[in-house]
């Protein structure tokens with residue numbers, strides 16, 4: 001997941017920091033769908049840095065750590081950030097502030113995937129400061145989700 005976003009960030013002169021807790025190495029989730037959920041969040045972080053015209057040095061931090069029964073993915077950027085209206089609408093299908101460059105699908109899909117895995121997402125964001133997305137996923141999938149994926 002970071003594999004596709006990291007080189008794009010570096011190409012734009014944006015620092016990309018991975019903070020992976022070694023103990024988070026082994027856990028059971030559907031890695032394919034989870035990767036697309038996280039990629040959407042990471043791509044938004046990248047776009048928020050690219051869109052920011054301030055002269056600050058841009059940085060994306062991608063952290064993964066373990067906490068009791070959960071895996072926590074933590075994506076922060078110091079890009080444009082969001083005002084209250086955007087924060088309220090960001091998970092809405094087709095909501096995008098990016099005009100023709102956006103689809104408004106990314107966070108809608110991420111949120112659905114996270115909900116399906118009985119995870120949660122918490123967002124902290126302020127205009128001009130940046131954004132932080134904290135995704136919490138249970139390490140063991142609920143049985144019904146596993147069944148749905150096999151069928």
Ligand SMILES: Nc1ncnc2c1ncn2[C@@H]1O[C@H](COP(=O)(O)OP(=O)(O)O)[C@@H](O)[C@H]1O
Nearest residue numbers: 044045048090096097102103104105106107131
């Ligand atoms: N890291 C971020 N920084 C600033 N705004 C963000 C960030 N992530 C999401 N957003 C806001 O949420 C909206 C919806 O995101 P998304 O569903 O991925 O659609 P899209 O990226 O196609 O616009 C974005 O258009 C943007 O306004």
Ligand SMILES: [Mg+2]
Nearest residue numbers: 040044106107
């Ligand atoms: Mg997006």
